[in-house]
Amino acid sequence: MGWAGFTNKGGVDIAAYVVGSWDEVVATAGVVNYSLGCVQDGVLEVSREYYRHQDNQFPRKMDMVIPTSVGMKFTGKVEEMNSQNVAMLLGQSLNQAGNNYLYVGALQTAYYFTLRGRRNRPQDGFQIEFVIWKGMQTAPFSFNSADEVVGSNLEVEALDDAAGVYGGSATAPLGWLYVPAATVPGP
Amino acid sequence: MTTAAERKDANISRSVFRHLRDAFVVPNGLEDATSWNDAEFVADGKDRWVAFQFISSGAGRKGSSLLQADVVTRVRGKGLPSADRFGYEAKELAEILVDAMRVDTIPLHDWTDPASPAPLVGRTVMVQNSAGVFREPEDSRSWEVENGLARVTLTWRLRLPGDAADKHSYRT
Numbered sequence: 001m002g003w004a005g006f007t008n009k010g011g012v013d014i015a016a017y018v019v020g021s022w023d024e025v026v027a028t029a030g031v032v033n034y035s036l037g038c039v040q041d042g043v044l045e046v047s048r049e050y051y052r053h054q055d056n057q058f059p060r061k062m063d064m065v066i067p068t069s070v071g072m073k074f075t076g077k078v079e080e081m082n083s084q085n086v087a088m089l090l091g092q093s094l095n096q097a098g099n100n101y102l103y104v105g106a107l108q109t110a111y112y113f114t115l116r117g118r119r120n121r122p123q124d125g126f127q128i129e130f131v132i133w134k135g136m137q138t139a140p141f142s143f144n145s146a147d148e149v150v151g152s153n154l155e156v157e158a159l160d161d162a163a164g165v166y167g168g169s170a171t172a173p174l175g176w177l178y179v180p181a182a183t184v185p186g187p
Numbered sequence: 188m189t190t191a192a193e194r195k196d197a198n199i200s201r202s203v204f205r206h207l208r209d210a211f212v213v214p215n216g217l218e219d220a221t222s223w224n225d226a227e228f229v230a231d232g233k234d235r236w237v238a239f240q241f242i243s244s245g246a247g248r249k250g251s252s253l254l255q256a257d258v259v260t261r262v263r264g265k266g267l268p269s270a271d272r273f274g275y276e277a278k279e280l281a282e283i284l285v286d287a288m289r290v291d292t293i294p295l296h297d298w299t300d301p302a303s304p305a306p307l308v309g310r311t312v313m314v315q316n317s318a319g320v321f322r323e324p325e326d327s328r329s330w331e332v333e334n335g336l337a338r339v340t341l342t343w344r345l346r347l348p349g350d351a352a353d354k355h356s357y358r359t
């Protein structure tokens with residue numbers, strides 16, 4: 001006699017299936033929104049690290065896992081090569097209106113911005129979103145050659161914004177995810 | 188165990204035709220020259236028409252369905268621009284149809300009562316070709332003008348999000 005709690009075999013909340021990509025990504029600096037265009041293969045990642053403790057009996061067994069750090073980042077490939085996007089990929093100010101020259105190697109201050117992404121959940125059209133309050137672009141810039149549209153890697157790492165300078169707070173220092181509640185389908 | 192309403196082929200195909208009824212609007216009217224179902228369609232005397240047919244029906248069954256549309260115009264037909272000697276009117280008509288199908292998803296209805304289809308809330312079928320591209324046709328071909336008829340054939344691949352999920356993921 002097994003556990004009586006098994007009642008649903010297979011998928012339960014089929015509205016929750018997600019297909020597609022993060023097809024709208026916007027960086028905000030100050031009050032200005034910069035749409036990054038298509039970001040190929042966008043991936044939102046939340047990483048956590050733990051300290052693992054084992055007991056002192058034999059054989060030793062893990063008896064404690066303590067979270068020690070959490071990180072949030074968004075990676076992908078920006079494929080629209082204009083001065084706004086290239087400057088961002090170089091870690092510089094996005095406000096490059098009219099600039100064609102982007103100087104490399106000059107002493108520059110760290111440039112922070114807010115990054116938002118949105119994607120569609122096909123079953124009900126729910127828009128899933130994320131925000132990174134205080135992000136910094138950390139990927140190296142590479143402008144390659146190809147027959148398909150080329151792009152350069154974007155890697156925006158979230159920094160602590162508990163002070164709320166970029167919109168964060170003590171309860172959401174890195175950012176948030178906006179995901180719909182579960183809907184269990186009918187019989 | 189009965190099949191869930193959103194997985195039934197009859198519901199999926201009729202919901203797609205229902206979408207086309209609303210979205211496929213020809214500026215100067217297609218008159219009665221459109222077949223909205225799989226039934227045999229007689230085109231005698233018409234200057235342009237579109238015949239739709241589902242040529243496969245795997246959507247809802249862990250596969251995909253292919254909808255085919257044959258867009259046909261009579262070269263120099265009475266109701267068409269007299270300059271259309273090369274069948275461009277068929278391409279124009281096909282373009283309107285492609286626009287009508289250029290949606291990520293089509294909402295599904297339950298046709299248990301055919302007179303009053305009930306919306307299946309939160310259930311849709313995706314327009315996604317086999318390359319994974321949303322909103323675009325699977326295939327689009329123009330044929331030579333033959334017997335005074337210009338023809339464009341379009342196909343779309345449709346599948347449910349559940350069809351794209353793991354092979355063991357269906358409950359009903």
